[in-house]
Amino acid sequence: MQSYKDFDNGISPAWCPGCGNFGILDAFKKALFELKLDPHEITLVSGIGQSSKMPHYLKCNGFNGLHGRSLPVATGVSVANHKQKVIVFGGDGDTYGEGGNHLLHAFRRNPNITLFVHNNEVYGLTKGQASPTTEFGRHTKAQPFGALSEPLNPLALAIAMDCSFVARSFSGRLDHLKEIMKMAIMHEGFALVDILQICVSFNKVNSFDWYKNRIYEFSADYELNDKLKAFEKSQEFGDKIPLGVFYSNSRPTFEKNMPVIRDNTLVSMQNFPDIKSLIC
Numbered sequence: 266m267q268s269y270k271d272f273d274n275g276i277s278p279a280w281c282p283g284c285g286n287f288g289i290l291d292a293f294k295k296a297l298f299e300l301k302l303d304p305h306e307i308t309l310v311s312g313i314g315q316s317s318k319m320p321h322y323l324k325c326n327g328f329n330g331l332h333g334r335s336l337p338v339a340t341g342v343s344v345a346n347h348k349q350k351v352i353v354f355g356g357d358g359d360t361y362g363e364g365g366n367h368l369l370h371a372f373r374r375n376p377n378i379t380l381f382v383h384n385n386e387v388y389g390l391t392k393g394q395a396s397p398t399t400e401f402g403r404h405t406k407a408q409p410f411g412a413l414s415e416p417l418n419p420l421a422l423a424i425a426m427d428c429s430f431v432a433r434s435f436s437g438r439l440d441h442l443k444e445i446m447k448m449a450i451m452h453e454g455f456a457l458v459d460i461l462q463i464c465v466s467f468n469k470v471n472s473f474d475w476y477k478n479r480i481y482e483f484s485a486d487y488e489l490n491d492k493l494k495a496f497e498k499s500q501e502f503g504d505k506i507p508l509g510v511f512y513s514n515s516r517p518t519f520e521k522n523m524p525v526i527r528d529n530t531l532v533s534m535q536n537f538p539d540i541k542s543l544i545c
């Protein structure tokens with residue numbers, strides 16, 4: 266690849282002008298270029314949503330599945346060909362709502378997958394209903410009396426479940442986001458990056474200026490596999506919002522735990538192996 270723009274496929278994004286997804290797309294192309302990855306080495310998987318349109322705009326292998334179902338698809342891709350870099354894009358609704366159950370099992374299994382969550386704190390594609398990360402009491406068109414549930418803390422959940430890489434960045438800090446994306450893609454194991462994303466149309470509270478006045482970049486002053494310290498850090502969200510890597514560990518991956526594909530990919534095998542060898 267001569268330039269990060271070589272990842273463009275000529276399709277123009279159907280996002281509102283000013284949407285944070287543009288920054289995420291840009292940072293991602295730059296991250297792939299700097300990692301010297303070629304399109305054929307990457308498989309992008311997504312569900313349904315504005316964020317899930319990411320694979321539509323990139324020259325890479327891609328699969329667009331059902332709302333919330335990207336992680337099982339991505340796990341299948343990774344088991345079939347663990348030499349691919351498997352990268353998932355989803356919204357906070359897609360990942361933490363519809364796909365919440367799959368997320369828990371991905372944390373447990375630790376497949377070698379990178380998950381980027383565009384967290385705009387609303388369901389963007391379906392016009393701004395409250396999502397699992399919407400703050401309690403927030404008024405939307407669908408919640409005229411305010412959201413009635415407490416928001417999910419995705420980082421705390423991931424750390425509690427020993428997710429092997431947990432980080433946060435912001436769609437308006439492109440260099441920071443690009444570096445975090447590179448670390449997450451190169452991490453061996455399941456990596457979650459929660460990306461705070463501006464939705465100019467349906468989230469008028471968490472605007473660019475709102476974030477600019479609160480976010481700060483931190484380098485952990487603790488060992489990154491210190492679960493308790495990471496958990497404590499993950500509780501910070503309000504007047505100050507930390508961006509960076511919160512937690513990391515080197516657990517064996519799901520693919521490494523599967524003897525039949527330890528040395529060879531499933532897709533390169535002449536004959537599909539006996540099913541017993543996959544499960545024992």
Ligand SMILES: Cc1ncc(C[n+]2csc(CCOP(=O)(O)OP(=O)(O)O)c2C)c(N)n1
Nearest residue numbers: 314315316332356357358359387388389390
């Ligand atoms: C099972 C199911 N439930 C609901 C929908 C309708 N739906 C499509 S996109 C969407 C919201 C997507 O929001 P989010 O995942 O937060 O992504 P964003 O658009 O904000 O990037 C919903 C509710 C659907 N397609 N399938």
Ligand code: SF4
Nearest residue numbers: 281284315389464465
């Ligand atoms: S509705 Fe929000 S998330 Fe969707 S394209 Fe517009 S700004 Fe982006």
